[in-house]
Amino acid sequence: MAEAMTKLEKIKQQIEAAAELDAKRIAEDAEKRAKAMIDEENARIEKEQGSALLSKLSRMESAERKRVSESRYAADRKVLLHRNALVDGLFDDIRAELKSLADSDKYKAHLTKCAERADSEEKITADVTVYCRKSDLSATEDVMKKYGAKVAADRNITLGGLIFKYPGKGIFIDLTLDTAFENERDAFASRSEMQL
Numbered sequence: 001m002a003e004a005m006t007k008l009e010k011i012k013q014q015i016e017a018a019a020e021l022d023a024k025r026i027a028e029d030a031e032k033r034a035k036a037m038i039d040e041e042n043a044r045i046e047k048e049q050g051s052a053l054l055s056k057l058s059r060m061e062s063a064e065r066k067r068v069s070e071s072r073y074a075a076d077r078k079v080l081l082h083r084n085a086l087v088d089g090l091f092d093d094i095r096a097e098l099k100s101l102a103d104s105d106k107y108k109a110h111l112t113k114c115a116e117r118a119d120s121e122e123k124i125t126a127d128v129t130v131y132c133r134k135s136d137l138s139a140t141e142d143v144m145k146k147y148g149a150k151v152a153a154d155r156n157i158t159l160g161g162l163i164f165k166y167p168g169k170g171i172f173i174d175l176t177l178d179t180a181f182e183n184e185r186d187a188f189a190s191r192s193e194m195q196l
Contacts, residue, residue, distance in 0.1 A: 037064055091185055095159070098177045102133075102160035111136070111143045111162060114175040118164040122171050124149050131163040 038061060101107060111132075118124060124147040131154035132140040140162065141151045154163060161176030 031068065091181075091188075094184075095181065098159045098181060102136075102177065107136075107160065108139050108143065110160070111139055114162045115143050115147065117175060118162070118173045119147065121173060122164075122166055122169065124164065125166075126150075127166070127168055129165045129167070131157065131165070133157045133160055136160065 101110065115124065115130075124130075124144075126148040128147070128149040130140060130144050130149050130151050132151065134153040134155070137151060137153055144151050149164075157163065157176050157178055159177035159181060161174075161178065161180070163176060164171075164173040166172070
């Protein structure tokens with residue numbers, strides 16, 4: 001999980017750097033073109049000294065500002081769409097790695113760590129029900145023999161992990177990969193929003 005978080009941070013930084021560089025380059029190019037057009041028009045006005053030309057310059061500046069603004073908006077939108085596509089790809093890769101973990105021989109050790117963590121937060125007793133993926137029932141039952149808790153399948157758990165329900169205490173401990181994945185995706189989105 002730590003490796004995925006490190007990878008996530010590196011990709012986040014690469015995405016933000018690339019997006020900012022693209023947006024800056026596009027904006028600078030548009031501003032240079034606008035300045036060149038305005039400078040050209042100013043030189044012509046200085047020669048002719050007419051109020052009609054000043055009016056025309058004002059209209060052209062306004063039109064160019066509008067065009068630059070539209071160009072910036074289009075560039076920002078393009079960068080944001082590209083960034084979102086990269087983030088989606090990153091989280092698709094992370095989801096695949098989590099599925100790989102859940103299908104590996106290391107997964108039972110992960111379930112054991114989940115049980116130990118839940119037990120350290122709130123003692124697991126016989127009245128506790130532990131929920132897992134249907135395909136994890138056997139492995140979870142092996143892990144939970146030590147605690148005497150009941151084990152049941154939960155169709156909402158798709159990536160893996162465990163949910164511990166303490167009915168007498170009203171406590172719910174969610175240690176699923178699904179929840180961890182969604183929390184990280186939400187946290188990534190809130191930390192990396194670009195100001196365009």
